[in-house]
Structures are given as structure tokens and as C-alpha cells.
Amino acid sequence: MIHFREITKIFRSELLGQPFTALSNVSFEVPEGSMVGFLGANGAGKTTSLKIIMDFIRPTSGNVEFSSALGSNRQEIFRNIGFLPERPYFYQNLTGHEFLSFMGKLTDLDTKTIEDRVRLWAPRFKIDHALPRELKTYSKGMLQRIGFLATILHEPKIIILDEPLSGLDPIGRKELKDVIVEVHKAGKTVFFSSHIVPDIEEICDRVIFLKNGNLAYDGSVSALMKQAKVQDFIMTVVAPGEIPSTIKLKERLDLPESLTRFTVTPENKDVLLNHLVTNKKSIVSLEMMKPSLEEIFYNTRGTHDPQ
Amino acid sequence: MTLNKTLTISYYTFKEIWKSKILLNVFFVGIGLMIVTYVATEFTYGVPERVALDFGLGMLSLSSLAISLFLGVGLLSKEIESRTVYMVIARPVPRYSFILGKLIGLMGIQAVNVIILSLMTMTATKFLGGEINGLILWAIGFIFLESLMLLLVVVLLSLLANNILSVLFSLVLLLLGHVIKDTQEISFVKSNPLVVKILEAYHFVLPAFYKLNLKDFVIYKNELPLSYLAGNFTYAILYSGFLLLVVVFLFQRKNLD
Ligand SMILES: Nc1ncnc2c1ncn2[C@@H]1O[C@H](COP(=O)(O)OP(=O)(O)O)[C@@H](O)[C@H]1O
Ligand SMILES: [Mg+2]
Numbered sequence: 001m002i003h004f005r006e007i008t009k010i011f012r013s014e015l016l017g018q019p020f021t022a023l024s025n026v027s028f029e030v031p032e033g034s035m036v037g038f039l040g041a042n043g044a045g046k047t048t049s050l051k052i053i054m055d056f057i058r059p060t061s062g063n064v065e066f067s068s069a070l071g072s073n074r075q076e077i078f079r080n081i082g083f084l085p086e087r088p089y090f091y092q093n094l095t096g097h098e099f100l101s102f103m104g105k106l107t108d109l110d111t112k113t114i115e116d117r118v119r120l121w122a123p124r125f126k127i128d129h130a131l132p133r134e135l136k137t138y139s140k141g142m143l144q145r146i147g148f149l150a151t152i153l154h155e156p157k158i159i160i161l162d163e164p165l166s167g168l169d170p171i172g173r174k175e176l177k178d179v180i181v182e183v184h185k186a187g188k189t190v191f192f193s194s195h196i197v198p199d200i201e202e203i204c205d206r207v208i209f210l211k212n213g214n215l216a217y218d219g220s221v222s223a224l225m226k227q228a229k230v231q232d233f234i235m236t237v238v239a240p241g242e243i244p245s246t247i248k249l250k251e252r253l254d255l256p257e258s259l260t261r262f263t264v265t266p267e268n269k270d271v272l273l274n275h276l277v278t279n280k281k282s283i284v285s286l287e288m289m290k291p292s293l294e295e296i297f298y299n300t301r302g303t304h305d306p307q
Numbered sequence: 308m309t310l311n312k313t314l315t316i317s318y319y320t321f322k323e324i325w326k327s328k329i330l331l332n333v334f335f336v337g338i339g340l341m342i343v344t345y346v347a348t349e350f351t352y353g354v355p356e357r358v359a360l361d362f363g364l365g366m367l368s369l370s371s372l373a374i375s376l377f378l379g380v381g382l383l384s385k386e387i388e389s390r391t392v393y394m395v396i397a398r399p400v401p402r403y404s405f406i407l408g409k410l411i412g413l414m415g416i417q418a419v420n421v422i423i424l425s426l427m428t429m430t431a432t433k434f435l436g437g438e439i440n441g442l443i444l445w446a447i448g449f450i451f452l453e454s455l456m457l458l459l460v461v462v463l464l465s466l467l468a469n470n471i472l473s474v475l476f477s478l479v480l481l482l483l484g485h486v487i488k489d490t491q492e493i494s495f496v497k498s499n500p501l502v503v504k505i506l507e508a509y510h511f512v513l514p515a516f517y518k519l520n521l522k523d524f525v526i527y528k529n530e531l532p533l534s535y536l537a538g539n540f541t542y543a544i545l546y547s548g549f550l551l552l553v554v555v556f557l558f559q560r561k562n563l564d
Binding site for chain 2: 048051054056057058074075076078079081083085086087088089090091092093094098102103105106107108134147150154
């Protein structure tokens with residue numbers, strides 16, 4: 001649907017300051033019907049890329065191509081895109097309802113359609129009760145949710161979200177992820193950025209990974225996780241006592257209430273488990289560690305050291 | 308289609324500013340105006356209705372210029388800073404439509420301000436035995452035009468420089484645009500053809516705000532030649548049109564980050 005083609009973006013700061021290359025020759029594609037995660041640390045160039053897609057800023061070189069499924073001219077194409085900016089901040093003095101009408105009218109919806117869709121979606125996002133209130137009274141989570149509603153109000157073919165999950169509490173994240181999945185299942189292409197690996201791993205089928213303005217990875221999520229080579233296990237045990245030195249531990253952390261947390265590599269996991277079971281120790285939990293962005297960052301091959 | 312969207316943007320811009328209660332200040336200015344007029348009429352000999360008119364038009368002019376300056380400077384920059392602009396132009400809305408909508412919305416606020424304060428001024432003048440003549444209406448209309456021109460100046464500058472500089476430059480242009488009239492009257496200037504030419508050229512490049520100031524005439528005269536009024540009116544419209552074109556051109560090309 002979107003083809004990001006050999007894009008370089010150099011920011012020339014005013015007066016002094018050196019030119020800064022935010023993106024260097026980045027190419028990728030967002031295929032129709034896919035759910036693509038746009039991964040990268042803070043400052044990797046995600047927002048810059050999305051701004052270039054949305055034509056808010058212009059690339060130094062390269063171009064963005066929209067597939068004909070989106071439309072043939074700018075107006076048509078933008079009618080089929082739903083975009084939610086990073087940390088959106090809305091018109092403070094408009095009510096939620098006014099804001100949604102405003103956004104709906106700008107995407108050529110008539111009043112009745114807007115009302116119908118708001119009535120359909122607002123309860124789903126738990127903001128129906130707040131619609132008559134001014135946006136300045138909304139919590140961060142509510143703003144994110146009403147922003148998302150505005151993004152899908154006109155039933156775009158593709159939705160592009162910049163860090164939609166950041167700033168939400170765990171329940172809020174879960175709820176929004178569920179809706180994103182639902183919208184995707186209804187046939188929409190989804191492209192969203194995040195610096196949090198598990199969020200992308202959980203719901204995306206594909207990931208594009210930016211590292212210091214360079215494309216570091218573009219492919220399936222599971223393959224990226226394998227590259228990361230981090231699959232340690234974390235085990236929490238009640239009063240395990242001494243562990244024989246033959247069992248290699250990566251880390252042992254004694255917690256309050258006589259709990260102990262072990263970190264072990266996959267090879268040592270079963271040995272430790274056996275030892276604990278034969279000694280009748282009570283195991284509270286066992287989980288596989290998700291690689292953090294840093295770990296992926298340092299382990300993704302085909303890239304150079306940061307800085 | 309596009310016109311509709313422009314008006315939609317104007318409508319919500321108006322609503323957003325309206326609900327920010329900025330006009331409440333205008334209302335207080337109005338009340339203050341009443342009080343000062345009352346006090347002034349108690350303490351001045353002679354012509355209290357002139358005091359009312361003078362003071363009323365002065366307040367009207369100051370408040371519309373202040374609205375242009377301080378709401379105008381943030382009209383776009385605040386939208387960019389707070390990323391609200393992205394919500395709008397990520398939709399099928401051309402950029403010129405966005406900026407036109409914002410400007411019309413703010414001028415709507417400006418119109419409400421002008422209407423409230425001029426009604427108050429005219430009521431006070433009438434009440435004190437003064438007369439409402441056509442020239443007063445021209446003066447009020449010209450204040451509206453002056454605020455439009457200043458709004459476009461400050462919006463234009465805000466696309467090129469930061470907010471503080473934009474306000475400062477606009478103020479400088481506003482002052483220059485007024486004092487240039489007196490400069491033209493200085494005999495040294497009159498006797499120097501080159502300086503005369505330079506001052507004439509000024510009008511084409513920089514805004515000659517003095518052309519829209521009828522306050523002094525209103526206080527001491529009842530009418531002005533129609534050609535003078537029409538000429539200055541045309542100047543303001545053409546100059547504003549020119550500024551608008553530049554603003555649209557700059558905004559169309561601007562990197563919104
Ligand atoms: N207007 C700008 N001028 C100069 N540098 C910028 C500008 N916008 C972004 N950058 C820089 O570009 C890099 C990428 O920023 P961004 O795209 O916002 O990263 P991300 O969204 O991945 O966190 C950052 O180092 C940022 O400081
Ligand atoms: Mg970002």
C-alpha cells in the first residue's frame with residue numbers, strides 16, 4: 001500500500017549546528033492487509049519517516065509511493081488513510097463530540113454517518129460518557145482512545161499510528177491492542193511504530209526495524225526474535241537454598257519473603273528444574289524472557305555498531 | 308468541497324477560541340470603558356461625548372490589534388507545536404484550506420470583538436449627546452481592516468521566525484506604518500525627492516497602517532472625501548490579498564515538524 005523508496009532525510013539546523021542525517025537511504029514496503037510494526041529506539045527516525053509518508057515534511061531525496069488501491073490523487077489517498085500522531089494533543093476547548101464531528105467532516109462524512117459511527121464506537125472505547133465534556137478534562141488514556149476513534153471514523157483502508165501505546169497503563173495498552181487487532185481483522189492494513197518489542201511481537205506479522213536512521217531489519221517477527229538470540233528463562237522459587245555449582249546460573253536474586261529469582265540459559269533450565277523438583281522446592285513461576293529493544297539492537301546482524 | 312472544509316475549519320477555530328473565554332477580557336474592557344467614560348464626563352469640561360468616542364475607538368483599536376498580535380502569532384505555530392495541525396492535514400484537506408480556515412475563524416472572533424465594543428462606544432457617545440455619523444462607521448470598519456492586515460503580517464512572520472521575534476517585528480512594522488505619515492510631512496523630507504520616492508515605495512512593500520487610522524478625523528470632523536476613504540480601503544484590501552498569497556505560499560512549502 002505504501003512504498004517508502006530510498007529515502008534520505010537530512011535536517012539542516014538553523015545557523016550553527018551540523019546537518020543531521022535522520023534517515024539514510026531507507027526503503028521498505030507496507031503490504032496490503034498486513035499488520036506491520038515499526039520498531040526503533042527513541043531517535044531512530046520513526047516519526048520522521050511517518051511525517052514524510054504523510055507529507056508533513058519533505059525528504060532530502062527519495063519518494064513515497066501509494067498503491068492504486070488507496071486512490072489516484074492526493075484527496076482520494078488521504079481519505080483512505082487514518083493517521084494518529086505521536087502523543088496527540090487536541091483542541092482543548094472542544095468537547096469530545098465536537099472534535100469527532102470536526103474530524104469526520106474533514107473526511108467527507110455527513111452528520112448522520114458521523115453520529116452513527118460515534119454511537120457504535122464510543123462505548124467500545126469507553127468514552128461515550130465523556131463525549132459532552134471538553135477535551136482538556138480527558139485523561140491521557142482517554143485522549144489516546146478518542147484519537148484512535150477519530151483515526152478509524154472514516155473507515156480508512158490503512159491506519160498509521162505513531163507510538164499509539166506509549167503513555168498508557170497496562171490495561172489501556174491491552175484494550176487498545178485488542179481494538180487494533182480487531183480493526184486489522186476487519187481488513188485494514190495497520191502500520192504502527194513502537195519502541196517496545198513485546199507489543200510488536202504480540203500483534204504484528206511483520207516488523208521494520210530502524211537503527212540510527214538505517215534500516216536494520218525488514219521481515220517476519222519470529223525471525224527477528226531468533227536473531228536476537230536471547231531466550232533466557234526466569235524462575236521464581238520459594239526458599240531454594242544453595243544451588244550446586246554444577247548448575248550454571250546467569251543470575252541469582254534473593255527477594256523479600258524468601259523468594260529467589262534465577263536467570264538461566266535454555267540449556268540449564270531443565271537441570272535447575274530437576275534439582276528444585278527433587279528437593280521439593282515450590283516453584284512460583286517460570287517464564288521465557290522477551291528480548292528488550294537493546295538486546296535486539298546489539299544482536300541484529302548486518303548492521304554496524306551504534307555511533 | 309474544499310470551501311466547505313475551509314468553513315468547517317473556521318467554525319471550529321472560532322469555537323475553540325470562543326470557548327477559551329478570551330472575549331471575556333473584551334467584555335471587561337467594555338465595562339472599564341463605561342466606567343472611565345463616566346468618570347471622564349464628570350471631570351472634563353466641555354465635550355464628554357468626544358471623550359467617550361475617542362476613548363472607545365482607542366480601546367477598540369487596541370483590543371483588535373492585541374487579538375491579531377497575540378492570537379495571530381500562535382494561530383499556526385501553536386498548531387504545529389501541539390501537533391493538532393497533523394490531525395487536520397492528515398485528512399483530505401489542502402494546506403491552503405487549513406490556513407484560510409484558521410484565518411477566517413480568528414477574524415470571526417475579531418468581528419465579535421469589534422461589534423461588541425463599537426456598540427458600547429456608540430451607545431455611550433449617543434447617551435452623552437454625541438452624534439453617530441457615517442465617518443464613525445468607516446473608522447470602525449477601518450479598525451477591522453487594520454487588524455486583518457496586522458494579523459496577516461504576524462502570521463506571515465510566524466512562518467519565518469519564532470513567536471517572540473514575530474511579535475516584535477510586527478510591532479515595529481505597526482509603529483513604522485503609523486509614523487511614516489508624519490515623516491512625509493516633515494519639510495526636509497518634502498524638499499528631498501529621493502526620500503519622497505523611498506517613502507512612496509514603502510507603501511508597496513511594507514504595510515502603511517496609518518491609512519486605516521481615522522480616529523483623529525472622527526473626533527474633529529464629520530466627513531472625509533469618499534475618494535480618500537475608497538482609496539485607502541482599496542489599499543488595505545490589495546495589500547491584505549498580497550500578504551495572504553505570501554502566507555499561503557510559505558505555508559504550502561513549510562516543513563511541519
Ligand atoms: N526538525 C528537526 N531538526 C533536527 N533534527 C531533528 C528534527 N526532527 C527530528 N530530528 C532528529 O531526528 C532523529 C529522529 O527523530 P524521530 O524521527 O523523532 O525519532 P523516533 O520517532 O524514532 O523517536 C532524532 O535524533 C531527532 O533529534
Ligand atoms: Mg517518535
